[in-house]
Amino acid sequence: xxPALARHAAGGRRGPGRGPGGCARPPPPPAGHRRGPARGxxxxxxxxxxxxxxxxxxxxxxxxxxxxxxxxxxxxxxGRGARxxxxxxxxxxxxxxxxxxxxxxxxxxxxxxxxxxxxxRGRAPSQVRLRRRFLRFAGIRRGAVVLEVGCGTGVVxxxxxxxxxxxxxxxxxxxxxxxxxxxxxxxxxxAGRPRVALVVGDGRALPFADGRFDAALAVTVLLHVAxxxxxxxxxxxxTRPGGVVAVQDQDFGTLAVAHPDRALTARVLDGVAxxxxxxxxxxxxxxxxxxxxxxxxxxxxxxxxxxxxxxxxTRTFLERRAELAVRFGLVDAAAAARWLDGxxxxxxxxxxxxxxxxxxxxxxxxxxxGRARPRGAP
Numbered sequence: 001x002x003p004a005l006a007r008h009a010a011g012g013r014r015g016p017g018r019g020p021g022g023c024a025r026p027p028p029p030p031a032g033h034r035r036g037p038a039r040g041x042x043x044x045x046x047x048x049x050x051x052x053x054x055x056x057x058x059x060x061x062x063x064x065x066x067x068x069x070x071x072x073x074x075x076x077x078x079g080r081g082a083r084x085x086x087x088x089x090x091x092x093x094x095x096x097x098x099x100x101x102x103x104x105x106x107x108x109x110x111x112x113x114x115x116x117x118x119x120x121r122g123r124a125p126s127q128v129r130l131r132r133r134f135l136r137f138a139g140i141r142r143g144a145v146v147l148e149v150g151c152g153t154g155v156v157x158x159x160x161x162x163x164x165x166x167x168x169x170x171x172x173x174x175x176x177x178x179x180x181x182x183x184x185x186x187x188x189x190x191a192g193r194p195r196v197a198l199v200v201g202d203g204r205a206l207p208f209a210d211g212r213f214d215a216a217l218a219v220t221v222l223l224h225v226a227x228x229x230x231x232x233x234x235x236x237x238x239t240r241p242g243g244v245v246a247v248q249d250q251d252f253g254t255l256a257v258a259h260p261d262r263a264l265t266a267r268v269l270d271g272v273a274x275x276x277x278x279x280x281x282x283x284x285x286x287x288x289x290x291x292x293x294x295x296x297x298x299x300x301x302x303x304x305x306x307x308x309x310x311x312x313x314t315r316t317f318l319e320r321r322a323e324l325a326v327r328f329g330l331v332d333a334a335a336a337a338r339w340l341d342g343x344x345x346x347x348x349x350x351x352x353x354x355x356x357x358x359x360x361x362x363x364x365x366x367x368x369x370g371r372a373r374p375r376g377a378p
Contacts, residue, residue, distance in 0.1 A: 099275060099276050099324070099327075099328075100224055100276050100277060101114055102114070102224040103224060103226075104175075104176075105176040105178055105179055106176050106177055106178050111178050115153055115178070115179070115182050117313065117316050117317075117320075118152050118153045118155060118179075119153055119155065120312050120313040120316060121155070121313040122153075122155030122156075123312075123313070124305075124307070124311045124312070124313045124314070125311075126304075126305050126306055126307060126311075127305060127313070130303040130304075130305060130358055131155075131156055131159060131219065131248075132159060133301075133303060134219065134246070134248050134301070134303070134358075134360045135156075135159060135160065135163055137246070137299075137301045137360055137362065138215065138217060138244060138246035138360070138362055139215075139244055139362070140160065140163050140164070140215060141164075141214075142163065142164055142165035142167070142168055143164065143165055143167040143168050144164055144168050144169075144214040144215060145168065145169045145171075145212070145213050145214050146160060146164065146168070146169070146170055146171070146213060146214060146215045146216070146217065147171045147172075147173065147206075147208070147212075147213045147215070147216045147217070147235070147238060147239075148160060148170065148171070148172045148173070148216075148217045148218070148219070149173055149203040149206070149216065149217070149218045149221060149231065149234075149235060150173070150174055150203060150218055150219070150220075150221030150224075151172030151173060151174050151179075151180075151183055151198070152174060152176075152179050152183070153179055153182045153183050153186060154172060154182070154183030154186050154187065154198075156217070156219045157170055157172040157183065157196070158186070158187070160217070161196050168195070169195045169196075169197070170195070170196045170197075171196075171197045171198075171199065171208075171213070172196070172197070172198050172199070173198075173199045173200075173201045173203065173206070174198075174200065174201075175200065175201065175202055175203070176200070177200050180198050180199070180200050183198055184198050203218070203221070203225070203231045203234060203235075204225075204227065204230045204231055204234060205234065206234045206235070206237070206238050208238045209238070210237055210238065211238070211239065211240040211241065211243075212238045212239075212240075213238055213239050213240065213243060214239070214240060214243050214244075215239060215243055215244045215245070215246060216235040216236075216238060216239045216243075216244075216245050216246070217245075217246045217247070217248075218231065218232075218235065218246075218247045218248075219247075219248045220248060220249055220250060220358075221247075221249070222247060222249050222282055222286070222289070223249050223250060223277055223279070223280075223282040223283075224277070225278075226278060228279075228282070228289060229289060229292055229293060232245065232247065232289055232290065232292075232293040232295075233293045233294070235247075235293075236293050236294060236295055236363075236365050239365045240365065241365050241366065241367045241368050242364060242365065242367070243364070243365050244362050244363070244364055244365075245290065245293070245295055245362065245363050245364075245365065246360065246361070246362045247286050247289070247290070247360070247361055247362075248283075248286075248358055248359065248360040248361075249282045249283045249286060249358070249359060250282065250283055250305075250356055250357070250358055251280075251281050251282060251283030251284050251356075251357045251358075251359055252269070252270075252273040252277070252280040252281065252356070253280060253281040253284070254283070254355075254356060254357035255269055255273075255355075255356045256353065256354070256355045256356075257269065257318070257343070257353070257354050258346050258351055258352055258353040258354075259339070259342050259343060259346065260342050260345075260346075261338075261339065261342055264331070264335060264338070264339050264342075265339065267325070267330055267331060268321055268322060268325040268330065268331060268336070268339055269321060271325060271328065271330040272321050272324045272325055272328065272330065275324075275328050276324065283357060283358060283359035284359055286300070286359050286360075286361035287300050287361050289361075290361055290362075290363035291363070293363070294365075294366065295363025295364060295365060295366075296363060296364050296365075296366050297363065297364045298361060298362070298363045299361065299362050299363075300359060300360070300361050301359070301360040301361075302357060302358075302359055302360075303357070303358045303359075303360065304355055304356070304357055304358070305354075305355065305356045305357075305358060306353070306354065306355045306356075307352075307353075307354040307355075308352055308353055308354075309347075309352070310343070310347045310352055310354075314354050318340070318343060318354075319340065322336040322337075322339055322340050323336070325339075
């Protein structure tokens with residue numbers, strides 16, 4: 001085990017009972033956690049606070065904290081320009097960051113908002129179901145040693161650890177110090193849980209030996225990576241021959257939202273996705289990606305995130321899309337506010353629908369060169 005892996009090892013109590021598909025249920029939310037009251041699009045919510053970092057070093061603050069909560073009304077481009085000019089020459093001297101904040105979470109002034117969004121999505125009932133189905137599809141077995149690349153705050157890692165049993169080992173890796181710290185804090189006490197380790201590292205250069213893991217996962221990660229093939233090849237390298245590489249991603253070419261103004265909806269959703277991601281249709285390309293990385297017996301599973309009630313995560317997602325549409329110059333603030341009002345009206349009428357396809361793909365690392373597959377092996 002690498003020194004970094006040992007340094008960040010952590011554990012916890014075994015969760016009660018059994019979950020879907022034979023997996024033990026993940027631990028309950030931290031004591032005192034309560035879901036806030038329902039709120040319409042555009043209404044304010046309390047500022048999110050970062051949780052303690054545990055024993056993982058915290059990232060330095062790289063900027064002032066942004067205004068928390070959803071949009072009251074997206075700021076106009078003129079207003080943003082005036083604020084930027086007021087900050088002086090330092091603005092022009094700084095290179096513009098990539099518009100996808102998950103490319104570099106530690107550089108974001110509103111990292112607490114991103115953390116809250118990840119956990120909010122993880123609590124959505126439809127998300128809980130689809131990620132557990134994905135773990136079953138990936139064939140995760142008790143007692144295995146499994147790597148998750150891009151573990152974020154540990155939403156999937158917590159379910160993964162519950163599936164592995166007391167003899168299994170789950171390793172989560174993420175390039176963000178802030179997210180790894182959050183994941184460590186959420187795992188809590190160390191007694192009796194399957195061994196869990198958290199590592200700060202780059203998925204394109206994994207700090208592990210060849211064939212170290214029985215399986216390697218990346219869930220909603222490749223969409224945010226400039227070179228996803230390089231990352232998948234690294235996942236294949238650290239997976240043992242016969243082991244599984246499993247990836248899951250959204251596909252924003254499948255995003256559907258019920259709204260009376262279809263043209264405005266397309267301008268906001270398609271326009272933002274095209275500017276935010278290198279490949280907005282990432283999900284449907286996963287099987288080809290696994291084959292290009294040299295994996296065999298590639299399989300595909302399609303799942304759907306759906307919401308007809310405007311769950312907190314969906315609300316945050318749509319507000320963020322409206323905000324980005326204004327920032328990218330796709331619409332003005334008035335049009336963005338009108339778009340959000342249209343969604344609120346759909347919710348009030350009981351006509352709201354939001355769906356997004358998630359594609360999961362698995363591939364098997366072939367035997368090492370020169371070694372024949374045992375007779376009867378699958």
